[in-house]
Amino acid sequence: MLQTKEEIISRLRQDMMRWEGFRPPQPGANNDLGLGVVAAAFPDGIFPTGAIHEFISSSPEDTAASGGFIAGLIQKLLSDGGACLWISYTRRIYPPALKLFGVDPDRVIFVDVPLQKDVLWVTEEALKCEGVATVVCETKDLSFTESQRLQLAVEKSHVTGFVLRKDVKKANTTACVTRWKIRPVRSQLRSGMPGVGYPRWQVELLKVRNGKPGNWTVEWKKQNFQTVIAPRIIEPNRQYA
Amino acid sequence: MPKRFASIWFRHLLTDQKAIRQKGLKGKAYVFAEPEHGRMLITALTEEARKYGVTEGMTVADARVIAPDLLVFDGKPDRNLKLLTGLAEWFLRYTPLVQLDPPDGLLLDVTGCTHLKGGEKAYLQEIVSRLKTIGYDVRPAIADTIGAAWGVARCAASGLIVPEGAHRNALMPLPPSALRLPTDVLLKLRNLGLYQISSFVYMPNSVLRRRFGKNMVLRLHQALGQEVEFLFPLKEPVPYSERMECLEAISTRPSIEIALNSLLEKLCKRLYGEGMGLRSAVLTWYRVDGKNGNITIGTNHASNRVNHLFKLFFIKLESIEPGLGIELFVLDALKTEPTSDKQSELWSAKGGTDSEEVAELLDRVAGRIGNTHIHRYLPGEHYWPERTPEPNSDIKKAPESEWRTDKPRPMQILDQPERVEAMALTPDYPPKLFIWKGEQHVIVGADGPERIEREWWLEPGEHRDYYVAEDEDGRRYWLFRSGHYNAENNQHWYLHGFFA
Numbered sequence: 127m128l129q130t131k132e133e134i135i136s137r138l139r140q141d142m143m144r145w146e147g148f149r150p151p152q153p154g155a156n157n158d159l160g161l162g163v164v165a166a167a168f169p170d171g172i173f174p175t176g177a178i179h180e181f182i183s184s185s186p187e188d189t190a191a192s193g194g195f196i197a198g199l200i201q202k203l204l205s206d207g208g209a210c211l212w213i214s215y216t217r218r219i220y221p222p223a224l225k226l227f228g229v230d231p232d233r234v235i236f237v238d239v240p241l242q243k244d245v246l247w248v249t250e251e252a253l254k255c256e257g258v259a260t261v262v263c264e265t266k267d268l269s270f271t272e273s274q275r276l277q278l279a280v281e282k283s284h285v286t287g288f289v290l291r292k293d294v295k296k297a298n299t300t301a302c303v304t305r306w307k308i309r310p311v312r313s314q315l316r317s318g319m320p321g322v323g324y325p326r327w328q329v330e331l332l333k334v335r336n337g338k339p340g341n342w343t344v345e346w347k348k349q350n351f352q353t354v355i356a357p358r359i360i361e362p363n364r365q366y367a
Numbered sequence: 368m369p370k371r372f373a374s375i376w377f378r379h380l381l382t383d384q385k386a387i388r389q390k391g392l393k394g395k396a397y398v399f400a401e402p403e404h405g406r407m408l409i410t411a412l413t414e415e416a417r418k419y420g421v422t423e424g425m426t427v428a429d430a431r432v433i434a435p436d437l438l439v440f441d442g443k444p445d446r447n448l449k450l451l452t453g454l455a456e457w458f459l460r461y462t463p464l465v466q467l468d469p470p471d472g473l474l475l476d477v478t479g480c481t482h483l484k485g486g487e488k489a490y491l492q493e494i495v496s497r498l499k500t501i502g503y504d505v506r507p508a509i510a511d512t513i514g515a516a517w518g519v520a521r522c523a524a525s526g527l528i529v530p531e532g533a534h535r536n537a538l539m540p541l542p543p544s545a546l547r548l549p550t551d552v553l554l555k556l557r558n559l560g561l562y563q564i565s566s567f568v569y570m571p572n573s574v575l576r577r578r579f580g581k582n583m584v585l586r587l588h589q590a591l592g593q594e595v596e597f598l599f600p601l602k603e604p605v606p607y608s609e610r611m612e613c614l615e616a617i618s619t620r621p622s623i624e625i626a627l628n629s630l631l632e633k634l635c636k637r638l639y640g641e642g643m644g645l646r647s648a649v650l651t652w653y654r655v656d657g658k659n660g661n662i663t664i665g666t667n668h669a670s671n672r673v674n675h676l677f678k679l680f681f682i683k684l685e686s687i688e689p690g691l692g693i694e695l696f697v698l699d700a701l702k703t704e705p706t707s708d709k710q711s712e713l714w715s716a717k718g719g720t721d722s723e724e725v726a727e728l729l730d731r732v733a734g735r736i737g738n739t740h741i742h743r744y745l746p747g748e749h750y751w752p753e754r755t756p757e758p759n760s761d762i763k764k765a766p767e768s769e770w771r772t773d774k775p776r777p778m779q780i781l782d783q784p785e786r787v788e789a790m791a792l793t794p795d796y797p798p799k800l801f802i803w804k805g806e807q808h809v810i811v812g813a814d815g816p817e818r819i820e821r822e823w824w825l826e827p828g829e830h831r832d833y834y835v836a837e838d839e840d841g842r843r844y845w846l847f848r849s850g851h852y853n854a855e856n857n858q859h860w861y862l863h864g865f866f867a
Contacts, residue, residue: 186779186865187842187843187844187865189779189865190777190778190779190843190864190865190866190867191778191867193778193779193867194778194866194867195867197778197867209725218779218780218781218782219778219779219780220752220756220776220777220778220779220780220864221744221756222746222755222756222770222771222776223776223777223778223780223867225770225771225772226772226775226776227867230766230770231744231746231756231770232743232744232745232746232759232765232766232770234743234744235725235729235741235742235743235762236741236742236743236744237732237736237740237741237742238740238741238742239736239740240736240737240740241736244735244736247735248732248735248736251728251731251732252728252732255724255725255727255728256724257723257724257725257728258724258725258728309841310840310841310842310843310866310867311840311841312811312812312837312839312840312841313812313837313841313843315812320812320813321812321813321814321835322775322812322813322814322835322836322837322843322866323812325843325866325867326841327867346867
């Protein structure tokens with residue numbers, strides 16, 4: 127009896143999630159994006175592909191960190207094949223750096239839109255295209271209606287979209303499935319070693335539909351995300367010379 | 368199918384055009400004159416002026432004596448060529464092959480075109496009546512050869528349509544001037560009493576060649592069809608071309624879309640049947656008031672899919688100005704290529720990827736923002752950071768070398784390195800702190816230097832010593848010092864990028 131009750135509840139949960147717009151990922155697809163502990167925040171513990179993810183950054187340093195995090199996610203999404211489009215108005219991304227995050231820069235098509243108002247048009251067209259695996263859109267403003275359009279486009283095509291919003295002063299409501307904020311934090315080497323360690327970020331998952339928001343310190347190490355469980359206290363004014 | 372040619376003779380090309388421009392001139396005697404050796408010689412004249420006895424080549428002073436009320440205008444050299452080119456373009460609605468025939472005519476290849484207007488007679492009638500409405504007095508003729516059509520149009524009293532195979536008989540009674548011969552040959556023939564083609568057509572070729580030159584024999588044979596003559600059309604005909612004439616002039620957007628769609632369907636069906644796809648196409652429209660325009664599209668790969676091509680045109684349809692209405696659409700495939708059967712070539716994706724979709728997406732994007740804004744990079748054989756990613760327009764090209772991962776490279780790079788104020792205490796060591804945009808960054812960890820020499824064979828300048836620097840908040844920068852360390856002048860530090 128108890129067993130059946132649990133079963134019923136779990137089935138009801140599944141149903142509710144489906145009604146709320148969550149779709150279970152397609153069977154056979156590569157669902158593990160290597161996020162490790164972070165993945166527990168998502169519904170069913172699976173990174174929602176075929177959805178729009180919003181990244182907020184307020185400074186170029188944050189944009190670079192978000193770019194690195196997105197590139198780490200794209201690496202796994204592209205492993206099934208397909209193209210990646212990187213759409214931006216003022217692009218600063220340096221293609222060779224993508225290789226450090228496992229993405230072949232020659233598989234990414236950079237669309238440098240000359241007019242800002244065309245950015246979302248190109249993004250929507252790209253998101254509708256099923257031959258595309260993932261789309262990264264660098265933009266400044268994204269209204270609720272615009273985000274709804276993008277979200278509707280991916281629900282048909284099952285493309286994963288990343289909207290990287292730069293210089294956001296005030297974050298408005300959007301229809302995106304998740305909202306992230308990535309900040310660079312001090313990297314760490316073995317004690318006493320001078321220099322700069324692996325890229326390390328403070329990953330804040332501000333919003334996730336049907337999931338639990340959270341906050342982690344994540345490091346990009348050996349072509350994979352590694353969650354730093356207990357960040358040690360970093361001694362200030364370390365001598366390196 | 369035997370060839371049929373038409374020759375259109377504008378009897379008063381320049382003067383008719385003047386009368387179209389100046390309405391009051393119709394029916395008056397006027398001439399065009401050009402200076403030659405200090406005299407004004409008449410180059411073109413109206414029928415009314417001819418009645419007075421004025422002829423071409425007469426000086427204006429002489430003409431004024433016999434025709435006191437003669438109007439004289441300044442003629443411009445090569446004016447007739449300009450007019451003929453415009454008229455030749457107008458004639459493209461009757462046949463795709465039009466050649467200029469200076470000084471005052473056009474040659475058309477009308478093979479297979481006349482039935483569209485209901486036969487050769489109706490075809491010529493329509494040409495004559497439409498040109499008459501505009502104001503041109505023309506004499507057209509149709510025959511099996513270019514030479515015969517030319518001669519009949521200019522010299523025959525009647526029978527302007529020479530039936531198939533009858534051009535030889537039609538030429539017989541005509542004077543030698545029907546053969547496109549220079550004046551000296553014509554004078555020679557006249558002096559010998561050869562007033563008709565029939566009087567010398569049976570002479571042996573060797574005799575004719577000896578007396579009148581080989582050009583005369585060539586012209587004769589061309590007119591008779593014994594020597595092939597080719598038309599050099601004003602516009603090269605496009606092998607894949609579809610045209611649609613509208614029964615009624617159309618001007619609304621839906622009707623233009625329907626016209627475009629049906630043209631594309633016809634064209635793509637043909638292309639598909641021959642295993643071809645188009646890379647670039649142009650849609651030209653002709654308006655009832657004589658204006659025309661076109662829109663061009665291009666694709667990344669050979670395509671013969673109607674939907675895709677329609678979408679590409681659809682983005683640009685706004686630029687069509689129908690005005691009073693459009694009467695003719697012409698769709699030309701400017702560049703075609705064989706379509707590859709293996710369409711999944713784009714980075715040899717493992718499945719789930721339809722590369723054609725991506726290529727079509729890029730076509731649409733290129734149609735909106737322009738092809739120059741879509742970039743793809745291959746590893747360039749350069750150390751200089753600005754040149755390491757090498758732009759490549761070919762979407763199918765695979766990289767020839769590996770991307771390097773042994774050196775740290777920033778995620779974001781500035782187009783132009785920005786100068787920062789930095790404080791470095793020791794040579795060849797990273798700065799202690801730097802100020803960028805008014806904010807002070809104390810550096811707590813750094814890697815480097817990585818010296819990158821400037822490629823002196825491409826540009827002169829200093830080398831750069833790059834450092835990866837991390838500040839107190841964990842923000843990572845790519846800094847470089849331009850040139851060697853200099854204790855006195857420490858103002859040559861630059862910020863070039865941000866690490867992830």
